[in-house]
Amino acid sequence: MSDAGYVRIFDTTLRDGEQSPGATMTSKEKLEVAKTLSRLGVDVIEAGFPAASPDDLRAVKSIAETVGVDPVQGRRGDALPVVCGLARAAKGDLDKCWEAVSPAKRPRIHTFLATSPIHREHKLRMSKAEVVAKVTEMVGYARSLCEDVEFSPEDAGRTEMDFLYEVLAAAIEAGATTLNIPDTVGYTLPHEFGERIRLLKENVPGIEKAVISVHCHNDLGLATANSLSGVLNGARQVEVAINGIGERAGNTSLEEIVMALHTRHALLGLDTGIDTTQLTRASKLVSKVTGMVVQPNKAIVGANAFAHEAGIHQDGMLKNEETYEIMRPETVGAARTQLVLGKHSGRHAFGARLTELGYPLEGDALQKAFARFKVLADKKKRITDADLVALVSDELYKPVEYVTLEGLQVACGSMGLPTATVRLRDAEGEEHVIAKVGTGPVDAVFKAIDELCEVDLELLEYTVQSVTEGIDALGEVSVRVRPKGEGAASKMNPQREGEEVRVYHGHGTDTDIIQASAKAYLSALNRLMAAREAARKAA
Numbered sequence: 001m002s003d004a005g006y007v008r009i010f011d012t013t014l015r016d017g018e019q020s021p022g023a024t025m026t027s028k029e030k031l032e033v034a035k036t037l038s039r040l041g042v043d044v045i046e047a048g049f050p051a052a053s054p055d056d057l058r059a060v061k062s063i064a065e066t067v068g069v070d071p072v073q074g075r076r077g078d079a080l081p082v083v084c085g086l087a088r089a090a091k092g093d094l095d096k097c098w099e100a101v102s103p104a105k106r107p108r109i110h111t112f113l114a115t116s117p118i119h120r121e122h123k124l125r126m127s128k129a130e131v132v133a134k135v136t137e138m139v140g141y142a143r144s145l146c147e148d149v150e151f152s153p154e155d156a157g158r159t160e161m162d163f164l165y166e167v168l169a170a171a172i173e174a175g176a177t178t179l180n181i182p183d184t185v186g187y188t189l190p191h192e193f194g195e196r197i198r199l200l201k202e203n204v205p206g207i208e209k210a211v212i213s214v215h216c217h218n219d220l221g222l223a224t225a226n227s228l229s230g231v232l233n234g235a236r237q238v239e240v241a242i243n244g245i246g247e248r249a250g251n252t253s254l255e256e257i258v259m260a261l262h263t264r265h266a267l268l269g270l271d272t273g274i275d276t277t278q279l280t281r282a283s284k285l286v287s288k289v290t291g292m293v294v295q296p297n298k299a300i301v302g303a304n305a306f307a308h309e310a311g312i313h314q315d316g317m318l319k320n321e322e323t324y325e326i327m328r329p330e331t332v333g334a335a336r337t338q339l340v341l342g343k344h345s346g347r348h349a350f351g352a353r354l355t356e357l358g359y360p361l362e363g364d365a366l367q368k369a370f371a372r373f374k375v376l377a378d379k380k381k382r383i384t385d386a387d388l389v390a391l392v393s394d395e396l397y398k399p400v401e402y403v404t405l406e407g408l409q410v411a412c413g414s415m416g417l418p419t420a421t422v423r424l425r426d427a428e429g430e431e432h433v434i435a436k437v438g439t440g441p442v443d444a445v446f447k448a449i450d451e452l453c454e455v456d457l458e459l460l461e462y463t464v465q466s467v468t469e470g471i472d473a474l475g476e477v478s479v480r481v482r483p484k485g486e487g488a489a490s491k492m493n494p495q496r497e498g499e500e501v502r503v504y505h506g507h508g509t510d511t512d513i514i515q516a517s518a519k520a521y522l523s524a525l526n527r528l529m530a531a532r533e534a535a536r537k538a539a
């Protein structure tokens, strides 16, 4: 494969993606996502923004020390991914970034400075000359630390072309090896964005020494189209996020770009290093750990992406699948549900299937997952791959548990007030029980949990989906909550003073959706408590 036809996939799920409201991930979850990205075959993992907080720095460093050093099981080829960190164009940020990424065998510093008139005048209060001087100084400093330096002129989509030529030439001169062109606010149209890349290629002195990259936001729903247009005009790196998550309407979605290049290979002749069969799994993992549910009609990874409802389509599909399918579900790892295991399956078969699915559990973790599998197999005859993934990932990505669910009973229907009795155990092992009424059984459960934990949470989002089809399917509940008001600290609710009002997500799976709802709500609450605990320690 010639380098000219190779499009590098730079994944920013852990940085720009994590900037989506409520998508905060724990360090453990970030590491798990990084392993999945490496297995998927991405060229660059933007692991975070180390100067944002000590926690962010630690998370990037731990990715650099692991995924950046040892190949993960299942990654194709020998090349390790580049581990990259983002830094503002400031010495302090660059030092922290270098501290975090330097343990990786292939570290990269990505630094940025806004260049558009509106950012220069209102945000930076800097003249054009000052911007150029800062770029020269800070890219040069980054290059003195690291051989691989990426520079982004933030809001390039709205920057005067002549000024972009000047800034990018200065960045190359100072040692930038990749020039990333962000459409930060998702403003451009595909033909315009492509034209910008073509003009940069033609007019920036020394640009042939650098890789041109594109980073498009989806405010007008054009991120994938704009990125493709950039590639068609010479960009050879695309910045993407799994499921297209990111600031506001998100980033270009990794799976869309990869499958566009793959499906239209005959026309475009461009390749990526992505193992497309891992796309669905990566999408599910990111959805789970960020709490950002994938819309059913989302291209490539939505639940309906390969579903055919209309009779005329079904008839066509039976005659020849290509009548209505431009990609095979297997190609993106979305094989149609298969019956894999049942009540009589043993631990060995269970463990082997999990390993095949990319969850190589051992020892205690395998034992616990197997015990959960047996409980599920008693309730559900046909255990599919999707059930297995839901079962183990619930356990793997559980936040630290300050409060656990010990028991739950609800009474509901049209004959009385929906009532929930909830029993929780706190971090010191003490049990707390309460009964509450609500507008429905889920409301009653959430009210009971709120009262026991002395919290007042605003429920921003509640979704329930079935993992597979059938009356005995597992229900997957996702919630997003935000603390409202203030209250006294307590054992169950350690700290609230001065806390940043953030959105927390939670996820729960069970054949009983009320139980799944309680698990999801408690998982969000445990994330909130972990954040309070971290704030208390940092204070």
Ligand code: KIV
Pocket (backbone or CB within 6 Å): 016, 086, 112, 152, 154, 155, 180, 182, 183, 184, 185, 215, 217
């Ligand atoms: O959207 C943007 O401009 C960014 C830069 C930091 C690359 O995310």
Ligand code: ZN
Pocket (backbone or CB within 6 Å): 016, 182, 184, 215, 217, 246, 247
């Ligand atoms: Zn961005």
